[in-house]
Amino acid sequence: MLSYLARRLAMTIPTLLLVAIAVFALVRLIPGDPVQVMLGDAADPAQAAQLRMQLGLDQPIPVQFMHWIAKLAAGDFGHSITNNLAVLPLILDRFQVSAVIVLVAVAAAACIAVPAGLVAAWKQNSLLDLSVVGGATLLLSIPSFWLGLLLLLLFGLKLKWLPVIGYVPFAENFWQAATFIVLPIATLTMVEIGVLTRMARAASIEVLRLEYVTHARAKGVPEWRVLARHVLPNAFAPTWTLIGLVLGHLLGGIAVIETVFTLPGLGRLLVDSIFARDYPVVQGCLLFTAVIYVVVNLIVDLCYPLFDPRVTVA
């Protein structure tokens, strides 16, 4: 187990190095640079050159890359060009916001989607199945920003139950913080329910057709027990993989939802930094996202034996 873990972690190093090179190059390939954005239409060349020198952007690109990698190896992600904040604390600070929303939303979505998918598969081709599939497809098709805006209009402006803008960290005031993230969580949950329900249903249908289910029914096992003992554990593995992928994907940024609900999350940090051409922050965000993706998938893999005894980690 430990050696497997060590091997898996070692394998991530070349991946991350490739990501680092790609990210570094790509960011610089976009036309425009941070100095121009900072100075705007009033960019006097002397001023621009001075600023470039201060920021180290006058160095040849390979030299800049080596500087960045050397610092990175020592755990220093550099400083933002826009506001001179250290990049790693900035990312971690923003990540907390996104992570809470994503984890709660995906957990909630899984709790609803897995039973719904199971029941729909059990009553396949019934009216119940049709409505579950219809509902899931509908949720899947609604763009998240539009759903978010509708919820914002209803609960924020019309009913005035929840605040419309802003964010309070949990450490400051738990209940107030909760009021700010209820809507983003609800939006994300609804979108993810659509994805997960369809997966859970498809997997359950597969399993329901297998002989051991027929056998269990034949020997008179009650139907709820068939579902709970035989179908659910076997159908859950593919859904679990999907949850892993979804988590890795979402933790990398829910920029659209964060923008709609004005949350200072990781996704918005990334988007803002791209528009500002804030190289260190863009690089930091993307690299961090890659690490998250790798780690989440590793955790998912390590959890497999829990659901499927045939899988061993070695």
Add this chain to the structure above:
Amino acid sequence: MRRRRPSPAWAVGLAALALLAMLGKAGAETLLRTRLNADIRSTDPGTNRDANTDGVIAHVVEGLVAFRDDTSIGPMLADSWAVSNDGKTYTFRLRQGVKFHNGATMTADDVIWSLKRWLDPATQWRCLSEFSATGIARIEKIEAPDPQTVAITLDQPSALFLPTVARPDCGQTAIIHRDSVGADGKWIAPIGTGPFKLAEWKRGQYVDVVRFDGYASRSEPRNGYTGAKDARVDRVRFNVIPDSSAAKAGLLSGSLDVIMSLSIPDLEELKSRPEVQLSITPALGLTGILFQTKDPLLKDVRIRRAIALSIDTAQIVDAVMMGTARPNNSALPLGSPFYSEAQSHGYAQNIAEAKKLLLEAGYRGQPVKMITNKRYSFVFDSSVLVQAMAQTVGINIELEVMDWAAQLDRYNRGDYQSMAFTYSARLDPSLSFEMLTGPKATQPRKVWDNPEAQDMLRQSMMIDDPAKRQALFDDMHKRFIADVPMIVLFNGAELTALRKGIKGYAGWLYPQPRFWGVTVE
């Protein structure tokens, strides 16, 4: 049934509660909540800054002089000043009894310390290069003949000295207390003389400024960044809200009191809301169409002129700005004290003449690429309308939409055929022309390469006499219209929405808020 008389203890309790409630009401802090579309960059004036930073900092610090409503220069921390006969020495008489936020009284010593700090390259002051050999003038000497007087000597006379010192993006060359920096010379926080003190900066979330009770206000009425500045609210909170629809929702739900820089569609929507009042003021920015005069096709002035004659500026402005701005073909902004009658002569739509010019130039429908962006909706809308109007005389404009940073890159390199562009505010007429004219060989971003105009521009920067400057600007305008290096369309408007209970707010030519003199009901 026996009626019980209220016991004395009960009555005392009630009275105490009522008293507490009254006290609570009297002691409740008045708070004004506004919005920034991005966080400020630092609290060090005029160094690591952008427009948001300037807007917040202007509540906290002040300089010797400041811009008035009409962009002329007025005294701020200086009471008056005198210029020597050779135009090189400015002697400022300081106002008496001005207090810093830490209670210290401002003297000539603080002024000299502040100016020296700005002029120290280690401070990385944005406007340092203006006072170098390549800038407007070098500062040769700063002296304090007595504790209330400061004399600054330049190496050459400059009409731009005071306007530069007052520039908001230079942090108004703020006079700050030396405790604003630590013993190691590192910036801590501004200890200024403004009507508000910096209270808290919660990065990415908000900046709070609170009323400075020891503020020594000027006596004349509020005028631009000078005049009386009495803070009438205890606290102003600048919330960082990047998304404009979220900001609008915040205003409507009552969690924000003031939002600035609204877009035109927002305006239409907010007009009908009873809880909202609007403030619409002309702004100093400049939106127009730039032409690359070195382009093989557009180097022919007849084609550029044909485009200018094909469009109806007034119609474009009406459609794009919904009546909030007026057409203007001059490089000088409407509202500038130098906007003379001569400046109002621009292009008049003339389809027949445009067609004739195109025929003469031998134009046969070659495509003209026009870069535009969606970051500024008024820029995009203008480019679409110009495209459509030019089509009527047979000019084939192809739009190319870019993100702002990419467009800026092309602008700075002069790498375009034409582009719809917007310039930020310039506070002096010389600077309005300076942003457009210059030799393309060394300054590829400049759109108008006309040596005579550059010569006149240099003169306008040296002389102080308004009548002589006016003559130069009018002459430059005539040449600008004849050369058609760009078509100026309009100066735009600053649109601000406030909740009904906000009183005393007024916009001005410079697109920054002023929260002194403003009350919340």
